[in-house]
Amino acid sequence: MPLATEKIAPSKTRSQQAADLFQVWNRKLHFYLGLYFLFFIWLFAFTGLLLNHSSWKFAEFWPTRKVSSYQRQIQHPPPGDDVVQARDVMRQLGIAGEIQWGNAPKDPGRLDFQVGRPGQSFAVKADLHQDIAKVERTEINAWGVMRVLHTFTGVRVGDTRNQRDWMLTTIWALSMDALALGLTVMVLSGIYMWYGLKGKRNLGLAALALGMVTCGWFLFGLRLLRS
Amino acid sequence: MKRFYIITRDLHLYLGLFISPFVLVFAISVFFLVHAWIPGVSPPGTQRLVNNVSFPADLERWNGREQLDGVRQVLDQLGIHGEVGFIRRIAKEHRLVIPVSVPGHETTAELNLAAGTAAISERNTGLADAMVYLHRMPGPHNVNIRGNTPFMGVWRWLADATAYLFLFVSVSGIYLWTALKAERRAGLSLLAAGVLSFFGIVYAISH
Secondary structure, eight states: OOOTTSOOOOSSOHHHHHHHHHHHHHHHHHHHHHHHTHHHHHHHHHHHHHHHOTTOGGGOOSTTOEEEEEEEEOOOOOSSOHHHHHHHHHHHHTOOSEEEOOSSOOOTTEEEEEEEETTEEEEEEEETTTTEEEEEEEEOOHHHHHHHHHHOOSOOTTOOSOOOOOHHHHHHHHHHHHHHHHHHHHHHHHHHHHHTOGGGHHHHHHHHHHHHHHHHIIIIIHHHHHO | OHHHHHHHHHHHHHHHHHHHHHHHHHHHHHHHHHTTOOTTOOOOOOOEEEOSOOOOTTTTTOOHHHHHHHHHHHHHHHTOOSEEOOOEEEGGGTEEEEEEEETTEEEEEEEETTTTEEEEEEEEOHHHHHHHHHHHSSOSSSTTTOOOSHHHHHHHHHHHHHHHHHHHHHHHHHHHHHTOGGGHHHHHHHHHHHHHHHHHHHHHHHO
16 A cells, blocks of 8 residues: 555556557547548549449440530620630520630630530530520430549649639549548558557568558659669 | 458458558549649650661551550660550651650650651659559550550559459448447448538539
């Protein structure tokens, strides 16, 4: 029995307590993130396979697309830049989506652009002299929607003409960022949890090392070997 | 039942550890793809001209795999190794432009079939581009020529394996979570929040 005057050493130091708390929350974070992002993970893993196997017949979407076209009289769009004018034409036509500009040089009497969203795309050709817009609408099936979701960012590397201009594209892009961040945290938290399992260190290290060496060979090895 | 749980837990752990570097490559490259920004890409280097290059007689007329095989002979002659991205034909000038890549490095060969010359430029594209390149490959484009190097054939297999194993790890993760009775309520709330966010955004963006 310790005397009343003796200091009783706490069973765990403050740093040990903090480490325990971190361990608990690291574990919780690992599966909370996994559960929250479950459907995002399934979508991107599955559509990754679809993109790498475009010959899979069951997931075909382009041959079954539905194309329709129509022509409408429009009010002359207000003066402004291309995006402002395109937005006005889209409002009049009842179209919403991400605007994509082609590479063709601009004709002052015309406003030609594409509007895309997963599942639908519209080719708009507006004649600003006659104030007539011709629209070709293409609709694809659910497989196509899933595939487009994988790559729907509104921007492309090296393409300065097209900027993200639709709020929902921005929200989807932020979801992709959040998923990427979530996956990074899940990987790191998983490695931390494994390191705490002393009985599984050797086999775990072998699995991790195999992954790192294989992946590292593609990331660094191929480049170094060629020089 | 306990044995099944233990096996699932071990597979979740070891397979998860194996794919973790691949998942990091796919995840980190998302930031570059979503924001169309790739740091560390050097400008193309000075072009060097190689004279007296011998081309297969019908190289310009061939298509698809046949043309690729012909181009590969020429590239071997020039000492250029890597995955051929595409073959662009400039018919009027009897030229072929061919980008050849390994992750982090790109060589562009411009073959002048009439003059029998090849103009070659190289550039380092850096680590970020290497990750983006691997993320996109093999992909849905130029399917008839994609996988024209052994490394791309292996990467195709590994990219698929990562996706399949990731699906397994996610399903086994759900099973392992259901065994944690104290975490069911919080887990279900987060799962429900995730389902609502996912289907809410997908519905809004596609309708």
